Amino acid sequence: MKNIALVGFMGTGKSTIAALLSKKLQVGYVDLDRKIEEKEGMRIVDIFSQKGEPYFRKVEKDIVAKIFRRENKIIACGGGVVLDDENVESIKKSGFMICLEATPEVILKRTKSYKHRPLLNVGDPELKIYELLKKRKPYYAKADYTVDTSGLSTHEVVSVILSWLEGKT
Ligand code: S3P
Numbered sequence: 001m002k003n004i005a006l007v008g009f010m011g012t013g014k015s016t017i018a019a020l021l022s023k024k025l026q027v028g029y030v031d032l033d034r035k036i037e038e039k040e041g042m043r044i045v046d047i048f049s050q051k052g053e054p055y056f057r058k059v060e061k062d063i064v065a066k067i068f069r070r071e072n073k074i075i076a077c078g079g080g081v082v083l084d085d086e087n088v089e090s091i092k093k094s095g096f097m098i099c100l101e102a103t104p105e106v107i108l109k110r111t112k113s114y115k116h117r118p119l120l121n122v123g124d125p126e127l128k129i130y131e132l133l134k135k136r137k138p139y140y141a142k143a144d145y146t147v148d149t150s151g152l153s154t155h156e157v158v159s160v161i162l163s164w165l166e167g168k169t
Contacts, residue, residue, distance in 0.1 A: 002095030018076035099143035
């Protein structure tokens, strides 16, 4: 099976949906952020504060290159993976790149009680969400398929994705 990579902004449900898809399709599931934390022996938030975002992006890129060399996996990507063209190329070469999206209001609601996302640990997370979404729009638009998760349950998102995949195989 080709890889199924889930990309999209923070709080769009990539990890949850990847785990559910993995169960449904009976294939392994990888969370890139967890891989980065394992490799570095640190939490993402500490990598950002102690080593900086460019260092994080470099580690992220190394992990993407390694993970996407193989097929047969569901992969939940961090929200910024698509900012690097070579990352997008590796993802698309190995399978499908599916983007999960949600409205800024839903993203704010889903992310506001968690502090593990360094980019949103700012005075005005709502403004930051708007700014980042605007900047990243063209990058997320490179996906093969996009699902707006705003009004959907996790099970609905999974079935929308499975229906789309059926048409592809
Ligand atoms: C990031 C998203 C995070 C994590 C890091 C940077 C981003 O992953 O990789 O904090 O640039 O959007 P999630 O999208 O899984 O929260």
